[in-house]
Amino acid sequence: xxxxxxxxxxxxxxxxxxxxxxxxxxxxxxxxxxxxxxxxxxxxxxxxxxxxxxxxxxxxxxxxxxxxxxxxxxxxxxxxxxxxxxxxxxxxxxxxxxxxxxxxxxxxxxxxxxxxxxxxxxxxxxxxxxxxxxxxxxxxxxxxxxxxxxxxxxxxxxxxxxxxxxxxxxxxxxxxxxxxxxxxxxxxxxxxxxxxxxxxxxxxxxxxxxxxxxx
Amino acid sequence: xxxxxxxxxxxxxxxxxxxxxxxxxxxxxxxxxxxxxxxxxxxxxxxxxxxxxxxxxxxxxxxxxxxxxxxxxxxxxxxxxxxxxxxxxxxxxxxxxxxxxxxxxxxxxxxxxxxxxxxxxxxxxxxxxxxxxxxxxxxxxxxxxxxxxxxxxxxxxxxxxxxxxxxxxxxxxxxxxxxxxxxxxxxxxxxxxxxx
Numbered sequence: 001x002x003x004x005x006x007x008x009x010x011x012x013x014x015x016x017x018x019x020x021x022x023x024x025x026x027x028x029x030x031x032x033x034x035x036x037x038x039x040x041x042x043x044x045x046x047x048x049x050x051x052x053x054x055x056x057x058x059x060x061x062x063x064x065x066x067x068x069x070x071x072x073x074x075x076x077x078x079x080x081x082x083x084x085x086x087x088x089x090x091x092x093x094x095x096x097x098x099x100x101x102x103x104x105x106x107x108x109x110x111x112x113x114x115x116x117x118x119x120x121x122x123x124x125x126x127x128x129x130x131x132x133x134x135x136x137x138x139x140x141x142x143x144x145x146x147x148x149x150x151x152x153x154x155x156x157x158x159x160x161x162x163x164x165x166x167x168x169x170x171x172x173x174x175x176x177x178x179x180x181x182x183x184x185x186x187x188x189x190x191x192x193x194x195x196x197x198x199x200x201x202x203x204x205x206x207x208x209x210x211x212x213x214x215x
Numbered sequence: 216x217x218x219x220x221x222x223x224x225x226x227x228x229x230x231x232x233x234x235x236x237x238x239x240x241x242x243x244x245x246x247x248x249x250x251x252x253x254x255x256x257x258x259x260x261x262x263x264x265x266x267x268x269x270x271x272x273x274x275x276x277x278x279x280x281x282x283x284x285x286x287x288x289x290x291x292x293x294x295x296x297x298x299x300x301x302x303x304x305x306x307x308x309x310x311x312x313x314x315x316x317x318x319x320x321x322x323x324x325x326x327x328x329x330x331x332x333x334x335x336x337x338x339x340x341x342x343x344x345x346x347x348x349x350x351x352x353x354x355x356x357x358x359x360x361x362x363x364x365x366x367x368x369x370x371x372x373x374x375x376x377x378x379x380x381x382x383x384x385x386x387x388x389x390x391x392x393x394x395x396x397x398x399x400x401x402x403x404x405x406x407x408x409x410x411x
Contacts, residue, residue, distance in 0.1 A: 021387060024246065025331050029239035068328075069299055076292040084288060102291040102338055106331045108243055181402065182237055186395030190388040198383035 003128060010132025016109045017140040017189075018196040023109040026100050027141060028185030034157045037145030038138070039093040043086070043101065045134025047078045048110050049127055052118040054078075056126035059119050071114045076105045109137060140192060147188050152179030221352050224345075228356040231407055234332045235364045236398040241332030245365055246390060248323065255369035258323045259362030263355060265305065265327050266336050269298050270354030273337045274347050294337045299328045332361060368397055 016022050026044075030036045054074050055062075062070045083101045086094040094101065104110065113133055118126040149155055154170030178184050234240045241262070248258045273294055281287060306324045309317035327333060336357050340350040371393050380389050 021246070022243070025239050025242045028242065069296075072295055072299060072328075073292070076295050080288060080291050083291065099335060099338055099342070103240075103331045103334060105291055105295050106329045106334050108329055111329060178399075182239060182398045183395050183402065185239065186391050186398055190384070190391035190395065193391065194381075194383040194388040197385075197388070201383075 006125075006128055007132050007135075010129070010134075010136040011139060012136075012196075012200065014133075015136040015140065015196065016112075016133050017137055018193045019200075020109075020112065021193075022112050023107045023137065024189065026103065026107060027137075027144060028182070028189055030097055030100050031141055031144035031148055031185065031188075032152070032180050033096075033149055034142065034145045035093065036096055037141040039086075039090065040097060040100065041134070041138025041141045043082050043097075044104060044107065044109065044137055045131065047075065047082055047104055048113060048134045048137075049130030050078050051075045051110055052113060052126040052130035053123050055114045055118040056121060056123045062119075067119065068111070068115075071111055072105065075110050075114070079105045109133065143192055144185075144188050147192075148179050148184050151176055152181075152184055221349065224349055224353050225356040226407070228353055229360040229363065230401070230404040233360045233364060233401055233404075234335065234357050235361060236394075236401040237405075238335070240335040241330050241361060244323075244326055244330050245361075245368070246387070246394070248326075249365055249369040249372055249390075252366060252369045252373060254323075255365045256362065257319055258326075259358070259365050260319075261323045261327055262330065262332065262361045263358030265298075265302060265324075265330075266333055266358040266361075267351055267355040268305070269294075269301055269333055269337055270340055270350040271347075272301060273297055274340060274345075274350045277341055290338070290341060291334075294334060298333055298337070302328050332357065364397065364401070368394060371397070 010016075012019075014020060017024065017027055023044075026040060030040050051071075051074050055071060058070070058074075079102060082104075083094075086097075086101060113129060117129045121129070146156065150169060152175055154168055154172065154175035156167045156169055176184075179188070228234070232238060235242065235245050244258055244262075249255045276293065276297060277290065281289060281293060286293075302324055306317075309324075336354050340353060343353075345353060372390060375389065375393065384392070
C-alpha cells in the first residue's frame with residue numbers, strides 16, 4: 001500500500017461516489033451551492049478520517065459478530081461532535097444542510113470504508129485512506145455544486161463569495177430552475193458518473209493496444 | 216388533532232414530499248435493489264414495517280427519556296442504536312414466529328439499518344414535533360411512498376434492460392437518468408393542496 005496509489009484510488013479508480021456508488025443521498029440532496037458542497041465534503045472527510053483511525057486502533061478488540069454495531073456507535077459519536085461544532089461555529093451551514101448532517105451516520109461511505117479498510121489495516125494507513133476517500137467525495141460534491149449552481153441559479157460560489165450571493169455569471173431569469181430541484185440532482189450525477197466511466201475506460205483500451213502491439 | 220391533519224401528513228409523505236424523489240432519502244437501497252419488481256416490492260414492504268415501528272418506538276424514547284434528562288444532543292446516537300437493534304430484533308422474531316414473511320423479507324431486513332429514510336423519518340418526527348399518532352402515520356405513509364416509487368422505478372428498469380444506450384451511460388448512469396425523470400413526474404404533485 002503506497003501513498004500515491006491510495007491517493008489515485010481515492011480520487012479516481014475507487015472514488016467513493018462515482019465508482020463505488022456509495023453515499024449518494026447527500027451527494028444529490030445538498031449540492032445546490034458551493035458553500036454547502038464544501039461544508040458537507042469537509043465534514044465527511046473529518047468524520048471518515050477520525051472514525052477510520054479509531055476503528056483501526058480498536059480492530060483487535062472489536063468482536064467479529066457485533067462489529068457493525070460497534071462501527072455505528074463510533075461513527076455516530078463523531079457525527080454528533082461535528083454536528084454540534086457546526087451548530088456552534090457555522091450556524092448558516094448547519095441550517096442549510098439540516099437533516100443531512102445527522103444522516104452522515106448512515107452514509108454508506110463511512111461504514112463501507114470501516115468494513116473494507118479500517119478493520120483490516122493499521123491506523124496510519126486508515127487515516128490516509130480516510131483523507132483520500134474524503135477528498136474523492138469532496139471533489140465529486142464540488143463538481144456537482146458548480147454545475148448545478150451555474151445552470152440552475154446562474155451563479156458561482158454561492159454562500160462563499162460576494163457576500164453569500166455568489167458571482168452572477170448567467171443573468172437572472174435565464175437559468176433552468178430545475179437543475180437545483182431534485183431532478184437536476186439525478187441528471188447531474190448521471191452525467192458526472194458517465195463522464196467518469198468514459199475517462200476511466202479509456203486508458204485501459206490504450207494499455208490493451210500497447211500490449212497487443214508488444215506481442 | 217383531526218383526521219384532516221393526519222390526511223395531510225399522509226398525502227405529503229406519499230406524494231408531495233416523497234422520501235426518495237423529493238427529499239433524497241434512501242437512495243442507496245432505491246438504486247441497489249430496484250432491478251426486479253419482486254425484490255423491489257419486498258424491500259418496500261420491509262421499509263414500511265421498519266419505518267412505522269421505528270417511529271412508534273423512538274417517539275416515547277425521545278419524549279420520556281431524552282427530553283426530561285436534557286439529552287437532546289444524544290438523539291442521533293440513540294436513534295441509530297434503536298433502529299439497528301430493532302432491525303435485529305425483528306429479524307429474530309420473524310424467523311421464529313412468521314417464517315414465511317421472514318423468507319419474503321429476509322435479505323432486505325439487515326440492509327434497512329443503513330437506509331437513511333428510516334433514520335430520516337425519525338429525525339423529522341422530532342424536528343416537526345409530531346405527536347405519537349402523527350409520527351406513526353408519517354412513518355407508515357413515508358414507507359408507502361417509498362414502496363410506490365421503488366416499484367414504479369423497478370418496472371421502468373426491467374424494460375430498460377433490453378434497450379441500448381451510449382457506452383459511457385451503461386448501467387448506473389442511465390438508471391439515474393430515468394430516476395430523474397420519475398422525480399420530474401413527481402414534481403407535478405408539488406402544488407397539491409387538499410385543505411388549503
